[in-house]
Amino acid sequence: MMRILTRAVYYPMADRAGQRxxxxxxxxxxxxxxxxxxxxxxxxxxxxxxxxxxxxxxxYRRLDRCRWIPEKPTCGHCPVHxxxxxxxxxxxxxxxxxxxxxxxxxxxxxxxxxxxxxxKVENQRARKRP
Ligand SMILES: [Zn+2]
Numbered sequence: 001m002m003r004i005l006t007r008a009v010y011y012p013m014a015d016r017a018g019q020r021x022x023x024x025x026x027x028x029x030x031x032x033x034x035x036x037x038x039x040x041x042x043x044x045x046x047x048x049x050x051x052x053x054x055x056x057x058x059x060y061r062r063l064d065r066c067r068w069i070p071e072k073p074t075c076g077h078c079p080v081h082x083x084x085x086x087x088x089x090x091x092x093x094x095x096x097x098x099x100x101x102x103x104x105x106x107x108x109x110x111x112x113x114x115x116x117x118x119x120k121v122e123n124q125r126a127r128k129r130p
Contacts, residue, residue, distance in 0.1 A: 033056045035101050039097060058087050074116050
């Protein structure tokens with residue numbers, strides 16, 4: 001009985017927290033890619049070029065498959081580096097440029113990102129990718 005109750009209550013909650021967490025992470029990476037694209041590829045800051053869109057899609061896919069949801073740290077603090085080598089190099093470039101600019105452009109989002117950076121994942125080795 002307790003088990004059924006725990007399942008019924010906990011999983012939807014964890015799922016919602018996970019969705020929020022993913023949503024936040026996607027919004028952050030989208031904002032960063034827009035800043036980067038605007039600075040490097042001359043786009044207007046509200047859209048991105050084809051190259052950056054490809055990178056963003058990749059980042060979204062990685063997030064959708066992330067095994068640490070919902071207690072996920074930010075990707076920069078993650079114990080697992082799930083990006084391929086090329087995409088990882090692009091991520092580093094985007095973050096290096098957009099990171100310092102985020103506090104100015106999206107202070108609230110930057111703050112959340114910092115808070116999320118302190119999250120810890122437990123039982124790292126026990127967790128399996130779904
Ligand atoms: Zn671009």
